[in-house]
Structures are given as structure tokens and as C-alpha cells.
Amino acid sequence: MLPYLKKYIHEPHEAAPLAVFRIFFGVIMLWSMIRFWSYGWIETLYLEPKFHFSYYGFEWVKPIGNWTYLLFIVCGLASLFVALGYRYRMAIVTFFLTFTYIELMDKTTYLNHYYFISILSFLMIFLPANAYFSIDAKLHPKSRFQYIPSWNINVIKLLLATVYLYAGLAKLNSDWLLDAMPLKIWLPSKFDLPLIGRLLGKEWVHYTFSWFGALYDLTIPFLLLYQPTRWVAFFFVVVFHIMTRVLFNIGMFPYIMIAASLIFFDPKIHHGILRFISRLPYIDKSIFDTGRVYQEIKYAGLKLKYGILVLFFMVQLLFPWRYLLYPGELFWTEEGYRFSWRVMLMEKSGYAQFKIVDRVSGKWFYVDNTDFLTPFQEKQMSYQPDFILEYAHFLKSHFESQGHQNLAIYVESYVALNGRLSKAYIDPQVDLTQEKESFKPKNWILPFNDAIKGI
């Protein structure tokens, strides 16, 4: 094997960074579950809506009534177990499954960072994150290891670098760089922030933030990887994510990213953090410093595991480019938009009025969306074609169950994107009951008739 490759894959590396990563990950996830619950979002997002928008192929994933609370409890407990490193493998598998299930219940709540947590927890299933400074390792001296193969650390760095780089590439478009959109819309609305509020109305600030944001995303993985720039990079990580926290409602994402970027540091830092945690009672860090090296047992599944990991990263690297297969403007059609680290790129809003037509009598009426959707669902539905189609099919089955027959459903919709005046969005002549969801281009989306240049 090439010596270079050996260094990044097999060479023993301190396990402390992964242990710190595991602890912070578990604690932040537990905190985010509690936060989600305390805001009443389980009720407002999953229990109160009469209808839920499903991901294509995951229509069977739905909120499960009051058992949904149990789902959050299990997910929260799994987070805690991950943090403690107690029955780690089972805990992280449980976390991945429950968290992903929660995210799949309704795509209205889709956020890039939820997706990030899902795939990160999937990756963590394959890592011996409990080898060091965990209850598992304390209980089983045989599985206590101070060193692990370095790939276990590097895959996390690789995933973080992918997220940043793709987020940066996505910003290389004319709306973001040349028009400072959508920050030009969002920043002035934050006029009430202390100290910086008044600055946020200024056009040069909008451009500075746009350019700095793109530059930050594109360079930060390298600055974190390179030892001499690491502290500066970390400073920027903290400043950048605190700014995003202050400016936007992006929940826990800033904390996750700040904590995650610690993985790039020298193990000395992590030992320091763990020593600090060891001040708590019943924790003795020294028992983990065994000097032992974790050896991967050569069993039949090992190749499969490596295969899965290689496939995982190939998918991660290729999936964001799938939009190239679709005609039309990505921001307009959103075909291939999600799961691609396109964060904060669009101020998009819409209006969709559905017309139910009896094909036999020609009689028709309009739907009051508030009868079926929450304001948040209606907002998300009104500018995303797959939502519009799914909702139209829901309306068809709803009104058919009320005895209507031979229904055709049309939508009159308008969408405004990044400060452009609203335009008709879906072809109002197309009967949506005749259209089916698929990965094929949706030819019933009206053309954008404008150009957003760039990646």
C-alpha cells in the first residue's frame, strides 16, 4: 500500500478526538431533542397537522400518534447513551434509525443540518467511538484502546470538508455573488439586533457577508486541515457560526459545527477536554490510557464494511450533482435541490390556489388550504413542486372520499425568488391528478425565463 495512504488509513491515531466528538455529539443531540419537545414542535409539526408531506419512496413513514413522543424519548436516550459511550453500537444504531425516522415523517421540516445529522450518525455506526473514555471501555478492559486506525478520525474530517466545500460551491452563482441575494432581503430585516442592527441595512454589508460566506465555506476545510492555520480557522468557525446563530433561525446547527470542527485538532486538545470532564466524580481518565492499539478483526464482514463506507462517500460526492440531469433552473424547479448542502441560498415564497373541477358537470370550486395545512406547511408547499403535486393528490382522495367523482385538479400559483417579482409557477392548464411523482423532470413547471449563472 502507498505509504501516504497508509498514514491516513491504517496508522494508529489517538482515539481521544473521536471520544470527544462522540461526547459532544451525544450531548448536543440530547439537548436538541429536549429543545424540540419544549417548544411544542412535536405537537405543532407532527401531531396537529391533518396531512404530512412524504419523501418520495418513504410514504410509509408517518407520525405515529402519541407514540411519536416515545420516538423522541428513545432518540434522546440513545443520544445520552452515545455521549456516555454505553452500549455504544446499539445506541448509535438506535439514534440513526429514530432520528432518520423523525426526519422522514414530514418533509415540510427538511433542513440540511438534519440530513447532516442523519448521515453523520450513519457513519458513526462504523466507528469504534467507544474505544476510549466510555462506559463500554470502562466495563470491558479488553475493548479499551488508546489508539485506533486513523481512518476513523479522517472520515469525519472528510464528511465535514464535503459539507463545507459543497456549501461553498453552491454559493458560486450570480444571485449570491453579484446581487447579494438573498442576504439583501434577509439582513435588513434584522435591524433590531444590538450593535450591528443598523449596519445590516447597508448594501456593502450584504455583499461583504455574501462573499465572506462563500470564501469561508470554500476555504475552511483546508485551513482546518493545515496545522499552522488551524487556530485562525477555528476562530473563523466560531465567529461565522455565531453570526449565523444570531442572524437566522437555524437551531442547533451552529453548535454542532463548532463542536465538530474540534476533530481537526491535535489530540493534546482532546486530552485536555477529557481531563476537564474527568473532574466529575467516578471518572478516572488514566484507566483509558492503556497504550493499546485497536486492531480491526479480520472477519468476513470487514470488506463489506469498507465497501459500505466507500459507497457512502461516493454517494455523498456525486449526489449533489444530480441537478445537472434536469433541465431548467435549479432554484426554480428545485429538482435535485435537497440533500446537496444548498444552505441559505434562496428567499423563495409562493402562493398556490387549488381548483377542483368536476370533469363531467364542469362545476368547480377552490380549496381553502388552511382547512388541511398548517401555515408552515402551506408556506413550504406553495413553492415546491413535489409538495404541490402530493397535496393535489391528497385533495383528490379527500374530495373523492366525500363522494365527488371524476375530479380534475388545477393550481394557480405564483412564486417569487430572490427578490424577483412573483411569476406564474405551475402550468394552470395541467390536471395534477394525471401527473405522477417520479425522478423524471416535471414538465408542468412553467419556465423561469431568467438566468442564475454559476454552479
Next chain:
Amino acid sequence: MKKKWYVYVFLLLGLWACSSDDSDSDDDSGTITDDDVTITDDDGSSVTFDRGVMLANWADNIIVPSYNAFLDASGLLQTTFDTFKADRNQDNLSSLREAWLEAYKSWQHVSLFEIGPAEDDGLRLNINTYPTDSDLIESHIASGSYNFDLPSNRDSKGFPALDYLLNGIAESDAEVLAVFTDATTGDAYTMYFEDVISDIDSRVAAVRDAWQNGYRDTFVANDGSSATASVDRYVNDFIFYYEKFLRAGKMGIPLGVFTGTTASNTIEAFYSVGISNDLFEEGLDAVQDFFNGKHFGSATVGESLASYLQDLNTVKDGTPLDELINDQFNTARNMVGGLNAFKVEIEENSPPTNMLLAYDEVQRAVPLLKVDMVSAMSIAIDFVDADGD
């Protein structure tokens, strides 16, 4: 120190990023034109709109004066009624109808402010739920016992109930007078009428008092931007009013656009043919005047949604949205102005094409408000995590 060297590189990159876009933007997008530079300060274009000033204008010059004007009208309704009660004759009946109509029109200028104390009371539903339930009204009058605080009694009171008592209870004026002067039941009808008036008056007075005793300051001080800030909340309420009550309630529902079947019985002021058009136009005027920040009962304008849009456009450099919205309001008003009485349009045309066309123009303002304006102002609809996609 190697470390420091990189700090400078990074900062320089950052500075280059900012400075280059300032100088490049002329070529690239034309966002900063020479005109902009000359009329703004040395920082270039900037949004300087103060939401607090707009909120104060809304509260002090529009909302509270509108409530006061309504209470004047409703006070006049009460005194006119007192005259009628003392002497139930044809002249006094006519005056009472006029006073009722004036108060009803005045109501259209406060109905849109369903926020704060009005929202707590459910004022709009308490005062103007229609169609009114004439059977329920008759049974209340017959029994003499009724509780106007019950939500189930909302369709037996308010202006629509007065409309029934004044215009729907009998065919001719003589017969209406006969109801109120009937030796056995006349006083019961008169008393019910009075109770409805005082229910309206006391509710609105309570709301106005709440505005004057604290809520005004709460409203104006909450000048931030979030789903719970006054501007975000009220803009949502304002659009909700336009969509649900002005567009759907006064036109769409009677036209049957949501059900496929016309329903002229759901017209506002059902018993007074022609008046529903006036009420709609009053409502549209109130909406447009509010949008433009026009002081109540005066031609002066202050900070408003329109001026906010103008200010935002100084950096966006797009189509003047405030003009588009005003144009659309005007088109809608012209179209509705050309119609016969709503009841006639709906009952004598199948389908009521002219009124449907007018409705379409009223409808056309909805996406402008709900999509373009909300998007331009970055109005929050709900508190949830979002990453802008």
C-alpha cells in the same frame, strides 16, 4: 510567527472580496448606479426604515382614530335608537336605518385590526358574523333570555342581526313598524335591538380603551422582527383579513368560488340590497389607506407598508411593488364599482360572470401581498428552524 502571517492573508482575502464587489457591481449587475451614489451617504445604498415609526403611525394615526370614529358612529346609532324607542314612527325608522348604515360602514374601517385586545375578544366575529340566524334571533326575543358572550350566539347579534331587525323582519316599512309597535311583543323586539347595539358598543369601547391604556405602547415597543414582533404579526393578520374577510367573505363565498354553488344568502347586509357593495368598497378603502399609511380622516400619510417597500427597494432596485399593489387595489375597486348590487349579480346571472371577473381582480392582489410583499419584508410566519430552503 507563522500563525499571524495567515491571519493577514485571510483578512486581506476578505477585504478583497468586499472591495472588489463594490467596484465590480456597476459592470456586473448595475446595482449601484451613479444616481444611487449621489443621493445616498458614502456607504452606498442602505435600508434605513424604522419599523417603530411605522407602528406608531399605525397605532396613533390609524388604528385608535378608527376606533374612536367607530364609537362616535355607534354612539349616534344609540341616540337615534333612543329617539326611535320613544317614538316608533316612519321618520325615526328611516333615521335609525341611516345611523345603522353609517356605523356599519365605519365598522369596515376597524374590522381589519384584529390584533391585541380585538383578537382577545374575537371582535370581528362578535360584531359581524353573517349570515345571521333569524330563527335564533326570533327565539331569543320570544324567550327574552340570551347570553351574548356565548360563541353560539354570534350569529344572532352584531350588525347582521340589526340588518334583519330593520330590513328583513317584514316586507314593508309599515309592517316593520308594526313589529316594533306590537302591543304584546313590540317592546321585546325593541329591547333586543338595544341589547345588540350596546353589545357592539361596549365591546369596541373595551378594545379602544385597552389600546389607550397600555396596548398601544406594547404594540409599538414590539418593533423587532420575528414571528412574535408586531409588524410580522400584524402583516399576517392584515393579509388574512384581505384574503378571508374582504375577498372571500364579502365576495368569494356568496359567489360560490369555494363550493361551486352560489350562495346569495351569505351576502353581507343580506336584507339591504345594494349595501353589500358599499360595505365591500369601504373595506377595500380601509385596506388601501392602511397600506399607504394614510391618517384616518385626513390626507396626510405616514410610514407604512408602502413606504417600507419603497425603502427596501432602494437596495433591491426592482419593480416598485407598492405601485403594483396600489394599481391592483384601484383596478379591483373600479371593477367592483361597475357592478350591480351583489345580490342581483348573483341571483340574476348564471354564472355571475361580471362579479366573478371583479372577484378575480380582488384576488390578484393576494399573491402581491402574500408572496411579493411578505418576501420583500422577510415577514416570519411561524417560529421554526429554517435554513432558507
